Amino acid sequence: MNKACCSISPVQTEYQPKGTYEEIADIKTYVAGPKDAKKVLLCIYDIFGFWATTQQGADLLADSLQAKVIMPDFLRNHPWPIEGFPPRDEEEGQRLGKWFDTIASIPDRLGDIKNIVASLKSQGVEKIGLYGFCWGGKISSLSGNEGTPFVGVAQVHPAFVTPDDAKNVTVPLAFFPSKDEPKEDVDGYWNNFTKAHPDLLEKSRFHHYVDMFHGFAAARANLKEEDNYRAFQDLYTRLADFFKPLLA
Incomplete structure (x- = not known):
């Protein structure tokens, strides 16, 4: 556990989300x-959509930071079924590829983010941070480029890690990969970020969860398993520590 382990409430193995739903x-x-917070964290869930574990994380961050945390249904009620990942056969793999090109289209979701930010700003929101899981981690990285409206971006067990993407991030970055992301890509991404943005390093964070599987902090989390529970608590503590000064 990191030194700020008491900055968030204890994780619960059985959880009923505390938030509500609204249109943004x-x-x-x-x-x-x-509801009236002037600082907001925007969460991009993983490809499995709304899940109690991911929502518990949002609730923990909202409580710790006294910020509003929002998790839009970017997939419009068409998440990828959790039992279908990884794809079980070639046909399912082809369907997944088509799904990524349509329902989960990254360019389209980047457009959604632009509209959401505009809506938040129109409501008087002053500072916005962004964090994402898996596919959402890739979108978080791309959302940190020049002209970004975000004070910082965070990636948790991100998919499609591309080292060159790191060169274009212009705000503090939290990068929390798992053991399942290719190590060469993970190392290349962080090395590129450190070389391109030495001015951002003091406010940025990197921790490689080398003993944790892809998905351990979102929909695929198994909080009844002790190691996963501890890593989940640690991860959300690190996210709270990262965003706290940026949203202050």
Whole structure:
């Protein structure tokens, strides 16, 4: 556990999400934390959509940071079924590829984020951070490029890690890969970030969860398993520590 392990509440193995749902930029959105908050964290869930474990993480961050945390349904009620990943046969793999090109299209979701940010700003929100899991981690990285509206971006067990993407991030970065992301890509991404942005390193964070599987902090988390429970608690503590000064 890191030194700030008491900055978030204890994780619960059985959890009922505390947030509510509302429409933001015409997208159904899970919302946790103070309704009138001027600081907001935008969460991009993983490809499995809304899940109690991911929502517990949002609730923990909202409570710790006293910020509003929002989790839009970017997949419009069409998440990828958790039992279908990894694909069980070639046909399912082809369907997944088509799904990524349509329902989970990254360029389209980047457009959604632009609309959501505009909606938040129109409501008087002053500071916005962004974190994402898996596919959402890739979107988080791309959302940190020049002209970003975000004070910082975080990636948790991200998919499609591309080292060159790191060169274009212009705000503090939290990068938390698992053992299942290719190590060469993980090392290349962080090395590129450190070389390109030495001015951002003091506010940025990197921790490689070398003993944890892809998905351990979101939909695929098994909080009844002790190692996963501890890593989940540690991960959300690190996220809270990262965003706290940026949203202050």
